[in-house]
Amino acid sequence: MAGNSKRRGAIKRTPKGNPTSGSGGRVRRGLEGKGPTPKATDRPGHKSYRTAATEASKASTRPRRTTGAGRDDSEWVAGRNAVVEALRGKVPVQTLYVAEHAERDERLREVFAFAAEHGTGILEVSTSELDRMTAGAVHQGVAARVPAYEYAHPDDLLAAADDAGQPALVVALDGVTDPRNLGAVVRSAAGFGAHGVVVPERRSAGMNAGAWKSSAGAAARLPVARAT
Structure with a gap:
């Protein structure tokens, strides 16, 4: 009989776009409205997230230069x-x-x-x-x-003495505001075997061209550190 879907050989068709088996449709509907999938580095449970977090932590503990980025101190x-x-x-x-x-x-x-x-x-x-x-x-x-002088860190001077197996000998200055006097001290310190010179970061002479000249070349061998 026409229209009788129960007769032998009849095929029952299901509506398109609405699967009755499998999880594709349900998963697709469940994701609707949730936006794009986050990157692996943005998902806390993912290995890439933990790796990125570790690298960021390491970067935050690295020492930074005190001069500003792009600054020309020459x-x-x-x-x-x-x-x-x-x-x-x-x-x-x-x-x-x-x-x-x-x-x-x-x-x-x-x-x-x-x-x-x-x-x-x-x-x-x-x-x-x-x-x-x-x-x-x-x-x-x-x-x-x-060029701008690259100052050492005070800890570097102590480390150099330790590496050489020698007691540390460091000259610490305060109130020296004339670069020529600073250079003369560097020259003398190098002469008696000091491991370096430490100057304050503020209100003190710096290692400019005048200090280099009065050091008579000793500034090329003896490190000068700045302390805050």
């Missing part, structure tokens, strides 16, 4: 005599700058010879550009860019 040494003295005093010059058409005297020839021997770069710039870079200093056509 300075300029300007003038022929000053630059020659800095080179003789083993100040770590980054780049030498010479003005166009600058008179080639004995001091300038010494600068060129030093650059050739040590592989230091020399840039030729206009006089007006050198005026601008050195903030109007009397440069006599020659200037040198000196």
Whole structure:
């Protein structure tokens, strides 16, 4: 009989999109409205989450530099005599700058010879550009860019003495505000075998080009630390 689904050979069809077996439909409906699946590193129960948390904890305990990010603490040494003295005093010059058409005297020839021997770069710039870079200093056509000094940590000085199997000998300064005096102390401390010099972070001279020159090269061997 037409329309009789119970007759032999009849096929019962189920509505599409509504499965009667399996979990696909139920799971899909259960996830509706819950948003995208979180990343593995955002799920507390996942291994990736625990790994990321461990790395973040390690990063938070690492020491940080006291200088600001992107900060340029380098300075300029300007003038022929000053630059020659800095080179003789083993100040770590980054780049030498010479003005166009600058008179080639004995001091300038010494600068060129030093650059050739040590592989230091020399840039030729206009006089007006050198005026601008050195903030109007009397440069006599020659200037040198000196990098910021990288201070050690006081603990590093003690660790160096311990590694050498020696009793620590550290010179601690307070109230020394003249960089030349600081350099002289560094020179003397290196002479009698000290493991380093400690200066306050504030209200104290720093290891600038003047201190480097008066240390007579000792600043290249003896570490200077800052303490708060």
